[in-house]
Amino acid sequence: xxxxxxxxxxxxxxxxxxxxxxxxxxxxxxxxxxxxxxxxxxxxxxxxxxxxxxxxxxxxxxxxxxxxxxxxxxxxxxxxxxxxxxxxxxxxxxxxxxxxxxxxxxxxxxxxxxxxxxxxxxxxxxxxxxxxxxxxxxxxxxxxxxxxxxxxxxxxxxxxxxxxxxxxxxxxxxxxxxxxxxxxxxxxxxxxxxxxxxxxxxxxxxxxxxxxxxxxxxxxxxxxxxxxxxxxxxxxxxxxxxxxxxxxxxxxxxxxxxxxxxxxxxxxxxxxxxxxxxxxxxxxxxxxxxxxxxxxxxxxxxxxxxxxxxxxxxxxxxxxxxxxxxxxxxxxxxxxxxxxxxxxxxxxxxxxxxxxxxxxxxxxxxxxxxxxxxxxxxxxxxxxxxxxxxxxxxxxxxxxxxxxxxxxxxxxxxxxxxxxxxxxxxxxxxxxxxxxxxxxxxxxxxxxxxxxxxxxxxxxxxxxxxxxxxxx
Numbered sequence: 001x002x003x004x005x006x007x008x009x010x011x012x013x014x015x016x017x018x019x020x021x022x023x024x025x026x027x028x029x030x031x032x033x034x035x036x037x038x039x040x041x042x043x044x045x046x047x048x049x050x051x052x053x054x055x056x057x058x059x060x061x062x063x064x065x066x067x068x069x070x071x072x073x074x075x076x077x078x079x080x081x082x083x084x085x086x087x088x089x090x091x092x093x094x095x096x097x098x099x100x101x102x103x104x105x106x107x108x109x110x111x112x113x114x115x116x117x118x119x120x121x122x123x124x125x126x127x128x129x130x131x132x133x134x135x136x137x138x139x140x141x142x143x144x145x146x147x148x149x150x151x152x153x154x155x156x157x158x159x160x161x162x163x164x165x166x167x168x169x170x171x172x173x174x175x176x177x178x179x180x181x182x183x184x185x186x187x188x189x190x191x192x193x194x195x196x197x198x199x200x201x202x203x204x205x206x207x208x209x210x211x212x213x214x215x216x217x218x219x220x221x222x223x224x225x226x227x228x229x230x231x232x233x234x235x236x237x238x239x240x241x242x243x244x245x246x247x248x249x250x251x252x253x254x255x256x257x258x259x260x261x262x263x264x265x266x267x268x269x270x271x272x273x274x275x276x277x278x279x280x281x282x283x284x285x286x287x288x289x290x291x292x293x294x295x296x297x298x299x300x301x302x303x304x305x306x307x308x309x310x311x312x313x314x315x316x317x318x319x320x321x322x323x324x325x326x327x328x329x330x331x332x333x334x335x336x337x338x339x340x341x342x343x344x345x346x347x348x349x350x351x352x353x354x355x356x357x358x359x360x361x362x363x364x365x366x367x368x369x370x371x372x373x374x375x376x377x378x379x380x381x382x383x384x385x386x387x388x389x390x391x392x393x394x395x396x397x398x399x400x401x402x403x404x405x406x407x408x409x410x411x412x413x414x415x416x417x418x419x420x421x422x423x424x425x426x427x428x429x430x431x432x433x434x435x436x437x438x439x440x441x442x443x444x445x446x447x448x449x450x451x452x453x454x455x456x457x458x459x460x461x462x463x464x465x466x467x468x469x470x471x472x
Contacts, residue, residue, distance in 0.1 A: 002125035002435065006427040007313075009124040010117055010420060017117045017423065018416045020044060024109035025411040028082040028102040031142035032467060034061045037080040037109075038139050041116050045137055048120045049127075057155040059466050061141040062148055064157065067123045068134035072440055074430050075136045075164035076122075077381070077389075078115030079108045079143045088404040090411035092328035096404075105402045106144065107169030107394050107410040110419045114167045117419075118426035125431055133434040136161060140377075142466075146185055146291045149377035151466045153384055154458040163302065163386040163433055163443055166378060167422040169394035169410060172345075172359050173315050175303040176391060177368035180296040181230065181256035182263045183375035184459065187288040188214065188274050192281065194247040204245030208238040210274075210281035211249040217273040218253075225266050228371055230256040252290075258371045260294050260459070290467075292459030294379040295371075297450050301443040302388035302429075303365055309428050315360045315393070316417035326357045326396045326414065329405055338398030346370055357396050358414070383456040386443040390425070394418040 010017065024037045038054075038061040046052045050065035086103030087096040097103070104110075119137040126133065138158070142148040152158060190211050195204030218231055225231075232254045239246030255270055257263045274285050318326070335354070342350035347366050353359060381387050395409040409415050433440050 002129045002131060002431045003428045005125040005128045006121035006431060007424055009121045010423050010427065013117070014420055017113060017420065020116070021109050021113040021416065021419055022411065024080055024112060025104050028087065028104055029080075030084060030102050031081045031145040031147060032059060032061060034080050034141050037112065038063060038141060041078060041080065041112055041139055044116060045119065048123060050119070050123065050137065056157050057152045057466065059141055059148065059151065061139070062152060063139040065119065065137040065139070066134060067119070068126050070132050070134060072162045072434055072437075073134045073136065073160050074433055075138055075158065075161040075385070076115045076119045076426060076430065077138045077140050077149070077164060077166040077378070078112035079140050079148070080112035081108055081142055081144050083144055083402055086402070086404055086407050088407040088411070090408055092325050092408065093332065094404050103404065103407040104410045105404065105407040107406060107415065108143065110169045110394060110410055110415055110422070111167060112139070114419050114422040114426065117423035118430065121423065121427035122430050131434060135430060143377055146183060146293045146375060146377045147466055150291055150293050150380050150458070150460060153380045154460050158381055158384055161385050163440055164381060165302070165306070165426050165429055166387070166389040167426055168389050168391055169415065169418055170391035171393055171395050171397050171399050172391055173310060173362045173393050174391050175306045175310070175365055175388060177298040177300065177303055177365040178370040178372050179258065179298060180372045180379055181258060181375045182260040182293060182295045182379065183254055183256045184263055184267045184292040185290040186253050186255070186267070187290060188251045188253065189286040189288060190249045190277070190283050191285065192245065192247050192283045195245045197243045197245050201245065205282045206245045207249035207283055208246040210277040210283040210285065211235055211238060211251045213280050214251065214273050214277040217276060218270065221269065221273065226257060226262055228258050229262065229266055230254070230373060231266070231270070256375055258295060263292070289461065289464065293375055293377045294383050294456070294459070296376065296379040297382040297387070297447070298368065299386045299388055299443055299446055301439065301446050302386055305432060305439060306388060306390045306425060306429050307362065307364065309432070310362045310390070310425050313421065313424050313428070315362055316421050317360070318358060318414065318417070322414050323357065325412065329408065330357060330396055330398075332405060333398050333400075341398045353397055359393050359397050380456070383451060386447040390422075392418040392422045392425075
Protein backbone atom coordinates (compact mmCIF):
# COMPACT_ATOMS: atom_id res chain seq x y z
CA UNK A 1 0.00 0.00 0.00
CA UNK A 2 1.19 3.58 -0.64
CA UNK A 3 0.86 4.48 3.05
CA UNK A 4 3.07 1.60 4.11
CA UNK A 5 5.64 2.47 1.46
CA UNK A 6 5.86 6.05 2.81
CA UNK A 7 6.11 4.93 6.45
CA UNK A 8 8.81 2.39 5.60
CA UNK A 9 10.90 5.08 3.90
CA UNK A 10 10.73 7.33 6.97
CA UNK A 11 11.63 4.44 9.26
CA UNK A 12 14.56 3.35 7.09
CA UNK A 13 15.88 6.92 6.76
CA UNK A 14 15.19 8.25 10.24
CA UNK A 15 18.88 8.69 11.07
CA UNK A 16 19.37 10.98 8.05
CA UNK A 17 16.15 12.90 8.82
CA UNK A 18 17.31 13.57 12.37
CA UNK A 19 20.79 14.52 11.12
CA UNK A 20 19.30 17.21 8.85
CA UNK A 21 17.19 18.61 11.69
CA UNK A 22 20.27 18.76 13.92
CA UNK A 23 22.29 20.53 11.23
CA UNK A 24 19.62 23.22 10.85
CA UNK A 25 19.42 23.48 14.65
CA UNK A 26 23.17 24.11 14.73
CA UNK A 27 23.02 26.65 11.89
CA UNK A 28 20.31 28.67 13.71
CA UNK A 29 20.02 31.29 10.96
CA UNK A 30 17.80 34.36 11.27
CA UNK A 31 14.94 35.32 8.95
CA UNK A 32 15.98 35.69 5.30
CA UNK A 33 19.53 34.68 6.19
CA UNK A 34 18.81 30.94 6.23
CA UNK A 35 21.27 30.28 3.42
CA UNK A 36 22.73 27.04 4.78
CA UNK A 37 19.41 25.73 6.11
CA UNK A 38 17.44 26.29 2.90
CA UNK A 39 20.27 24.92 0.75
CA UNK A 40 20.47 21.78 2.88
CA UNK A 41 16.75 21.07 2.46
CA UNK A 42 16.68 22.00 -1.24
CA UNK A 43 19.72 19.86 -2.00
CA UNK A 44 18.24 16.86 -0.20
CA UNK A 45 14.98 17.15 -2.15
CA UNK A 46 16.87 17.57 -5.41
CA UNK A 47 18.90 14.41 -4.73
CA UNK A 48 15.63 12.60 -4.07
CA UNK A 49 14.38 13.44 -7.57
CA UNK A 50 12.44 16.65 -7.01
CA UNK A 51 12.60 19.54 -9.45
CA UNK A 52 13.82 22.49 -7.36
CA UNK A 53 13.41 26.19 -8.08
CA UNK A 54 15.44 28.45 -5.78
CA UNK A 55 15.08 32.11 -4.94
CA UNK A 56 11.33 32.31 -5.56
CA UNK A 57 9.34 35.50 -4.83
CA UNK A 58 12.52 37.55 -4.75
CA UNK A 59 13.91 35.84 -1.63
CA UNK A 60 17.22 33.94 -1.95
CA UNK A 61 16.25 31.46 0.78
CA UNK A 62 12.75 30.65 -0.55
CA UNK A 63 12.33 27.67 -2.86
CA UNK A 64 9.90 25.11 -4.25
CA UNK A 65 10.48 21.40 -4.90
CA UNK A 66 8.08 19.44 -7.13
CA UNK A 67 7.59 15.75 -7.90
CA UNK A 68 4.90 13.99 -9.91
CA UNK A 69 2.47 15.15 -12.56
CA UNK A 70 -1.15 16.13 -12.94
CA UNK A 71 -3.82 16.51 -10.29
CA UNK A 72 -4.32 16.55 -7.44
CA UNK A 73 -1.60 19.07 -6.65
CA UNK A 74 -0.87 18.89 -2.92
CA UNK A 75 1.49 21.05 -0.91
CA UNK A 76 3.70 20.67 2.15
CA UNK A 77 5.23 23.71 3.83
CA UNK A 78 8.50 23.93 5.73
CA UNK A 79 10.05 26.72 7.80
CA UNK A 80 13.66 26.99 9.00
CA UNK A 81 14.37 30.43 10.49
CA UNK A 82 15.67 30.84 14.05
CA UNK A 83 15.15 33.55 16.67
CA UNK A 84 17.64 36.15 17.95
CA UNK A 85 19.30 35.67 21.34
CA UNK A 86 18.10 32.10 21.96
CA UNK A 87 21.32 30.17 21.43
CA UNK A 88 21.15 27.07 23.61
CA UNK A 89 22.87 23.71 24.02
CA UNK A 90 20.71 20.57 24.08
CA UNK A 91 20.81 20.42 27.86
CA UNK A 92 18.13 20.80 30.54
CA UNK A 93 19.52 24.03 31.98
CA UNK A 94 20.32 27.43 30.51
CA UNK A 95 23.64 27.23 28.66
CA UNK A 96 23.98 29.06 25.34
CA UNK A 97 26.13 27.64 22.56
CA UNK A 98 27.23 31.23 22.00
CA UNK A 99 26.00 34.10 24.16
CA UNK A 100 23.61 36.38 22.29
CA UNK A 101 23.52 34.23 19.15
CA UNK A 102 20.29 32.96 17.52
CA UNK A 103 18.62 29.69 18.47
CA UNK A 104 15.68 27.53 17.41
CA UNK A 105 13.30 28.57 20.17
CA UNK A 106 10.32 27.85 17.91
CA UNK A 107 11.52 24.50 16.60
CA UNK A 108 11.71 25.49 12.93
CA UNK A 109 14.63 23.10 12.45
CA UNK A 110 12.02 20.38 12.99
CA UNK A 111 9.36 22.23 10.99
CA UNK A 112 11.39 22.36 7.79
CA UNK A 113 12.73 18.83 8.14
CA UNK A 114 9.41 17.13 8.92
CA UNK A 115 7.93 18.59 5.74
CA UNK A 116 10.96 17.58 3.67
CA UNK A 117 10.82 14.01 4.98
CA UNK A 118 7.07 13.77 4.36
CA UNK A 119 7.47 15.06 0.80
CA UNK A 120 10.16 12.51 -0.04
CA UNK A 121 8.12 9.72 1.57
CA UNK A 122 5.13 10.67 -0.62
CA UNK A 123 7.42 10.66 -3.65
CA UNK A 124 8.53 7.11 -2.81
CA UNK A 125 4.89 6.01 -2.63
CA UNK A 126 4.02 7.71 -5.93
CA UNK A 127 7.02 6.12 -7.61
CA UNK A 128 6.45 2.68 -6.17
CA UNK A 129 2.69 2.48 -6.71
CA UNK A 130 2.41 4.64 -9.85
CA UNK A 131 -0.03 7.04 -8.24
CA UNK A 132 -1.30 10.02 -10.17
CA UNK A 133 -0.71 13.46 -8.66
CA UNK A 134 1.86 16.08 -7.72
CA UNK A 135 3.50 16.85 -4.38
CA UNK A 136 5.09 20.28 -3.87
CA UNK A 137 7.33 21.25 -0.98
CA UNK A 138 7.42 24.98 -0.24
CA UNK A 139 10.60 26.16 1.45
CA UNK A 140 9.31 29.14 3.42
CA UNK A 141 11.80 31.56 5.01
CA UNK A 142 11.24 34.28 7.58
CA UNK A 143 8.04 33.11 9.28
CA UNK A 144 9.14 34.87 12.46
CA UNK A 145 9.06 38.25 10.68
CA UNK A 146 5.91 37.32 8.72
CA UNK A 147 7.70 37.78 5.43
CA UNK A 148 8.15 34.53 3.52
CA UNK A 149 4.71 33.14 2.71
CA UNK A 150 3.02 36.54 2.37
CA UNK A 151 5.36 37.50 -0.47
CA UNK A 152 5.14 33.98 -1.93
CA UNK A 153 1.33 34.17 -1.96
CA UNK A 154 1.35 37.64 -3.51
CA UNK A 155 3.68 36.48 -6.27
CA UNK A 156 1.60 33.40 -7.10
CA UNK A 157 4.01 30.76 -5.82
CA UNK A 158 1.15 28.78 -4.22
CA UNK A 159 -1.03 29.01 -7.33
CA UNK A 160 -2.74 25.79 -8.41
CA UNK A 161 -2.22 23.92 -5.14
CA UNK A 162 -5.45 22.23 -4.05
CA UNK A 163 -4.64 21.63 -0.36
CA UNK A 164 -1.66 22.15 1.93
CA UNK A 165 -0.38 20.65 5.15
CA UNK A 166 2.18 21.97 7.56
CA UNK A 167 3.44 20.90 10.96
CA UNK A 168 4.60 22.96 13.91
CA UNK A 169 6.48 21.80 17.00
CA UNK A 170 4.47 22.41 20.17
CA UNK A 171 3.69 20.93 23.59
CA UNK A 172 0.69 18.83 22.53
CA UNK A 173 -0.38 16.45 19.75
CA UNK A 174 -3.44 18.07 18.22
CA UNK A 175 -4.90 19.52 15.03
CA UNK A 176 -6.07 22.99 16.10
CA UNK A 177 -9.28 24.58 14.87
CA UNK A 178 -8.52 28.02 16.30
CA UNK A 179 -7.60 31.02 14.22
CA UNK A 180 -4.69 33.42 14.65
CA UNK A 181 -4.45 37.19 14.60
CA UNK A 182 -4.06 39.19 11.42
CA UNK A 183 -1.18 41.64 11.67
CA UNK A 184 0.77 44.57 10.21
CA UNK A 185 4.48 45.12 10.83
CA UNK A 186 5.69 48.70 10.35
CA UNK A 187 8.59 50.99 11.22
CA UNK A 188 8.40 54.72 11.95
CA UNK A 189 11.46 56.84 11.21
CA UNK A 190 11.34 60.20 13.03
CA UNK A 191 13.56 63.14 12.02
CA UNK A 192 14.31 66.13 14.24
CA UNK A 193 17.20 68.57 14.64
CA UNK A 194 20.34 67.99 16.68
CA UNK A 195 21.53 70.50 19.23
CA UNK A 196 23.38 70.67 22.55
CA UNK A 197 20.91 69.45 25.14
CA UNK A 198 22.23 71.80 27.85
CA UNK A 199 23.65 74.84 26.06
CA UNK A 200 21.12 75.30 23.24
CA UNK A 201 18.10 73.00 23.76
CA UNK A 202 15.78 75.55 22.12
CA UNK A 203 17.57 75.02 18.82
CA UNK A 204 16.89 71.28 18.78
CA UNK A 205 13.87 69.15 17.97
CA UNK A 206 14.05 65.71 19.53
CA UNK A 207 13.17 62.82 17.25
CA UNK A 208 13.12 60.58 20.32
CA UNK A 209 10.48 62.90 21.84
CA UNK A 210 8.22 62.12 18.89
CA UNK A 211 8.82 58.38 19.24
CA UNK A 212 7.99 58.51 22.96
CA UNK A 213 4.91 60.66 22.43
CA UNK A 214 3.63 58.22 19.83
CA UNK A 215 4.16 55.30 22.21
CA UNK A 216 2.26 57.10 24.97
CA UNK A 217 -0.60 57.77 22.56
CA UNK A 218 -0.67 54.10 21.53
CA UNK A 219 -0.97 53.06 25.17
CA UNK A 220 -3.94 55.40 25.69
CA UNK A 221 -5.46 54.13 22.45
CA UNK A 222 -5.67 50.53 23.77
CA UNK A 223 -8.82 51.32 25.78
CA UNK A 224 -10.72 52.21 22.62
CA UNK A 225 -10.01 49.28 20.29
CA UNK A 226 -11.34 45.72 20.32
CA UNK A 227 -10.29 43.84 23.42
CA UNK A 228 -8.53 41.07 21.46
CA UNK A 229 -6.24 43.48 19.61
CA UNK A 230 -2.54 43.59 20.40
CA UNK A 231 -0.14 46.48 19.82
CA UNK A 232 3.57 45.92 20.52
CA UNK A 233 6.47 48.24 19.88
CA UNK A 234 10.17 48.65 20.48
CA UNK A 235 12.34 51.73 20.09
CA UNK A 236 15.21 50.51 17.93
CA UNK A 237 17.10 53.80 17.89
CA UNK A 238 16.43 56.58 20.41
CA UNK A 239 19.62 58.58 20.29
CA UNK A 240 23.15 58.10 21.57
CA UNK A 241 24.53 60.62 24.08
CA UNK A 242 22.28 62.41 26.60
CA UNK A 243 23.84 65.79 25.83
CA UNK A 244 22.86 65.62 22.13
CA UNK A 245 19.21 66.09 21.21
CA UNK A 246 18.56 63.09 18.93
CA UNK A 247 17.99 64.11 15.33
CA UNK A 248 16.78 60.60 14.47
CA UNK A 249 14.71 57.91 16.19
CA UNK A 250 13.11 54.71 14.99
CA UNK A 251 10.32 52.54 16.41
CA UNK A 252 8.97 49.20 15.18
CA UNK A 253 5.29 48.33 15.67
CA UNK A 254 3.19 45.19 15.38
CA UNK A 255 -0.57 45.77 15.11
CA UNK A 256 -2.65 42.61 15.58
CA UNK A 257 -6.38 41.85 15.65
CA UNK A 258 -8.63 38.84 14.96
CA UNK A 259 -9.78 40.02 11.52
CA UNK A 260 -7.94 41.68 8.66
CA UNK A 261 -10.36 44.64 8.48
CA UNK A 262 -9.83 45.31 12.20
CA UNK A 263 -6.07 45.47 11.66
CA UNK A 264 -6.51 47.94 8.82
CA UNK A 265 -8.78 50.16 10.95
CA UNK A 266 -6.37 50.20 13.90
CA UNK A 267 -3.36 50.61 11.62
CA UNK A 268 -4.79 53.79 10.09
CA UNK A 269 -5.29 55.12 13.61
CA UNK A 270 -1.68 54.30 14.50
CA UNK A 271 -0.56 56.23 11.42
CA UNK A 272 -2.47 59.22 12.78
CA UNK A 273 -0.66 58.85 16.13
CA UNK A 274 2.65 59.33 14.31
CA UNK A 275 1.29 62.48 12.67
CA UNK A 276 0.16 63.77 16.05
CA UNK A 277 3.59 63.10 17.52
CA UNK A 278 5.10 65.23 14.75
CA UNK A 279 2.76 68.11 15.57
CA UNK A 280 3.73 67.98 19.24
CA UNK A 281 7.48 67.52 18.76
CA UNK A 282 7.82 69.59 15.55
CA UNK A 283 9.45 66.66 13.77
CA UNK A 284 8.80 64.78 10.54
CA UNK A 285 8.53 61.07 9.95
CA UNK A 286 8.52 58.34 7.31
CA UNK A 287 6.51 55.12 7.39
CA UNK A 288 8.23 51.87 6.36
CA UNK A 289 5.63 49.15 5.88
CA UNK A 290 7.40 45.81 6.41
CA UNK A 291 4.76 43.12 6.12
CA UNK A 292 1.20 42.13 6.91
CA UNK A 293 -0.74 38.91 7.18
CA UNK A 294 -4.23 37.48 7.48
CA UNK A 295 -5.78 35.47 10.29
CA UNK A 296 -5.74 31.70 9.79
CA UNK A 297 -8.76 29.88 8.37
CA UNK A 298 -9.32 26.46 9.97
CA UNK A 299 -10.51 23.44 7.99
CA UNK A 300 -12.40 20.74 9.88
CA UNK A 301 -12.16 18.19 7.05
CA UNK A 302 -8.37 18.33 7.09
CA UNK A 303 -8.40 18.43 10.88
CA UNK A 304 -10.35 15.18 11.15
CA UNK A 305 -8.17 13.49 8.54
CA UNK A 306 -4.92 14.38 10.30
CA UNK A 307 -6.26 13.57 13.78
CA UNK A 308 -7.27 10.11 12.60
CA UNK A 309 -3.84 9.51 11.09
CA UNK A 310 -2.04 10.72 14.22
CA UNK A 311 -4.03 8.17 16.21
CA UNK A 312 -3.46 5.32 13.76
CA UNK A 313 0.31 5.95 13.85
CA UNK A 314 0.39 6.55 17.61
CA UNK A 315 2.27 9.13 19.64
CA UNK A 316 5.90 8.42 20.55
CA UNK A 317 6.94 6.81 23.82
CA UNK A 318 9.94 8.05 25.81
CA UNK A 319 12.94 6.43 27.43
CA UNK A 320 13.93 6.78 31.08
CA UNK A 321 16.77 9.08 30.03
CA UNK A 322 14.36 11.34 28.12
CA UNK A 323 11.97 11.46 31.05
CA UNK A 324 14.83 12.41 33.39
CA UNK A 325 15.78 15.21 30.97
CA UNK A 326 12.14 16.37 30.94
CA UNK A 327 11.93 16.32 34.74
CA UNK A 328 15.12 18.35 35.11
CA UNK A 329 13.97 20.88 32.52
CA UNK A 330 10.59 21.16 34.24
CA UNK A 331 12.32 22.63 37.29
CA UNK A 332 13.01 25.77 35.24
CA UNK A 333 9.27 26.33 34.68
CA UNK A 334 7.40 27.57 37.79
CA UNK A 335 4.27 25.60 38.63
CA UNK A 336 2.08 28.69 38.46
CA UNK A 337 3.46 29.53 35.03
CA UNK A 338 2.53 26.04 33.81
CA UNK A 339 -0.93 26.33 35.37
CA UNK A 340 -1.54 29.62 33.56
CA UNK A 341 -0.26 28.06 30.31
CA UNK A 342 -2.83 25.28 30.66
CA UNK A 343 -5.57 27.79 31.42
CA UNK A 344 -4.71 29.92 28.40
CA UNK A 345 -4.88 26.87 26.16
CA UNK A 346 -8.61 26.60 26.89
CA UNK A 347 -8.31 22.82 27.00
CA UNK A 348 -11.17 21.17 28.94
CA UNK A 349 -9.89 19.97 32.31
CA UNK A 350 -6.47 21.22 31.29
CA UNK A 351 -5.33 21.76 34.88
CA UNK A 352 -5.62 18.01 35.46
CA UNK A 353 -2.40 17.79 33.40
CA UNK A 354 -0.45 19.95 35.85
CA UNK A 355 1.71 17.02 36.94
CA UNK A 356 2.14 15.57 33.43
CA UNK A 357 5.59 16.00 31.91
CA UNK A 358 5.08 15.03 28.25
CA UNK A 359 1.54 14.84 26.89
CA UNK A 360 1.25 11.66 24.81
CA UNK A 361 -2.50 11.93 24.25
CA UNK A 362 -4.05 12.91 20.90
CA UNK A 363 -7.20 14.82 21.86
CA UNK A 364 -9.95 16.13 19.63
CA UNK A 365 -9.52 19.84 18.91
CA UNK A 366 -11.15 21.91 21.61
CA UNK A 367 -10.57 25.39 20.28
CA UNK A 368 -12.96 25.96 17.37
CA UNK A 369 -13.99 29.61 17.32
CA UNK A 370 -11.07 30.66 19.51
CA UNK A 371 -8.40 33.16 18.50
CA UNK A 372 -4.75 32.68 19.35
CA UNK A 373 -2.79 35.77 20.33
CA UNK A 374 0.00 35.24 17.81
CA UNK A 375 0.17 35.63 14.06
CA UNK A 376 1.57 33.52 11.24
CA UNK A 377 1.97 33.88 7.49
CA UNK A 378 0.32 30.46 7.20
CA UNK A 379 -2.83 32.56 7.47
CA UNK A 380 -2.37 34.01 3.99
CA UNK A 381 -1.91 30.54 2.51
CA UNK A 382 -5.10 29.37 4.25
CA UNK A 383 -7.09 32.08 2.43
CA UNK A 384 -5.94 30.70 -0.91
CA UNK A 385 -6.41 26.93 -0.49
CA UNK A 386 -7.56 24.48 2.21
CA UNK A 387 -4.71 24.47 4.74
CA UNK A 388 -3.90 22.85 8.06
CA UNK A 389 -0.89 23.26 10.35
CA UNK A 390 -1.03 20.54 13.01
CA UNK A 391 0.99 20.26 16.22
CA UNK A 392 3.11 17.54 17.80
CA UNK A 393 4.64 17.46 21.27
CA UNK A 394 8.24 18.62 20.93
CA UNK A 395 8.51 19.99 24.46
CA UNK A 396 7.13 19.27 27.89
CA UNK A 397 3.78 20.74 28.89
CA UNK A 398 4.11 24.38 29.90
CA UNK A 399 7.26 25.06 27.88
CA UNK A 400 7.11 28.71 26.81
CA UNK A 401 7.30 29.32 23.09
CA UNK A 402 10.33 31.31 21.90
CA UNK A 403 12.38 30.21 24.89
CA UNK A 404 15.71 28.53 25.62
CA UNK A 405 13.76 25.56 26.98
CA UNK A 406 12.05 25.04 23.63
CA UNK A 407 15.36 25.44 21.80
CA UNK A 408 16.96 22.77 24.01
CA UNK A 409 14.21 20.23 23.38
CA UNK A 410 14.17 20.96 19.62
CA UNK A 411 17.80 19.84 19.48
CA UNK A 412 17.55 16.52 21.33
CA UNK A 413 15.74 13.20 21.12
CA UNK A 414 12.36 14.36 22.51
CA UNK A 415 12.17 16.82 19.63
CA UNK A 416 13.47 14.23 17.17
CA UNK A 417 10.63 11.85 18.04
CA UNK A 418 8.17 14.66 17.43
CA UNK A 419 9.83 15.23 14.05
CA UNK A 420 9.44 11.63 12.89
CA UNK A 421 5.85 11.41 14.19
CA UNK A 422 4.95 14.57 12.28
CA UNK A 423 6.61 13.40 9.07
CA UNK A 424 4.72 10.09 9.21
CA UNK A 425 1.40 11.84 9.86
CA UNK A 426 1.93 14.35 7.08
CA UNK A 427 2.98 11.76 4.51
CA UNK A 428 0.01 9.44 4.99
CA UNK A 429 -2.42 12.38 5.11
CA UNK A 430 -1.14 13.71 1.78
CA UNK A 431 -1.49 10.23 0.30
CA UNK A 432 -5.07 10.01 1.59
CA UNK A 433 -5.88 13.30 -0.14
CA UNK A 434 -4.21 12.01 -3.30
CA UNK A 435 -6.05 8.68 -3.42
CA UNK A 436 -9.44 9.59 -1.92
CA UNK A 437 -10.95 12.40 -4.00
CA UNK A 438 -13.96 12.73 -1.70
CA UNK A 439 -11.68 14.02 1.09
CA UNK A 440 -10.20 16.72 -1.12
CA UNK A 441 -13.66 17.70 -2.39
CA UNK A 442 -14.96 18.06 1.16
CA UNK A 443 -12.00 20.19 2.22
CA UNK A 444 -12.45 22.41 -0.84
CA UNK A 445 -16.19 22.82 -0.21
CA UNK A 446 -15.52 23.88 3.39
CA UNK A 447 -12.85 26.33 2.21
CA UNK A 448 -15.25 27.90 -0.30
CA UNK A 449 -17.91 28.29 2.37
CA UNK A 450 -15.50 29.97 4.80
CA UNK A 451 -14.26 32.40 2.15
CA UNK A 452 -17.63 32.99 0.47
CA UNK A 453 -18.15 36.54 1.75
CA UNK A 454 -14.51 37.60 2.06
CA UNK A 455 -12.17 37.71 -0.90
CA UNK A 456 -8.44 37.63 -0.17
CA UNK A 457 -6.48 40.76 -1.03
CA UNK A 458 -2.76 40.82 -0.35
CA UNK A 459 -1.89 43.15 2.53
CA UNK A 460 1.36 44.03 0.75
CA UNK A 461 1.71 47.02 -1.56
CA UNK A 462 2.20 45.81 -5.12
CA UNK A 463 5.65 47.40 -5.39
CA UNK A 464 6.94 46.28 -1.97
CA UNK A 465 10.00 44.05 -2.22
CA UNK A 466 11.06 41.62 0.51
CA UNK A 467 14.11 42.70 2.51
CA UNK A 468 17.18 40.78 1.46
CA UNK A 469 18.21 40.36 5.12
CA UNK A 470 16.36 40.16 8.39
CA UNK A 471 15.32 43.53 9.83
CA UNK A 472 18.15 43.59 12.39
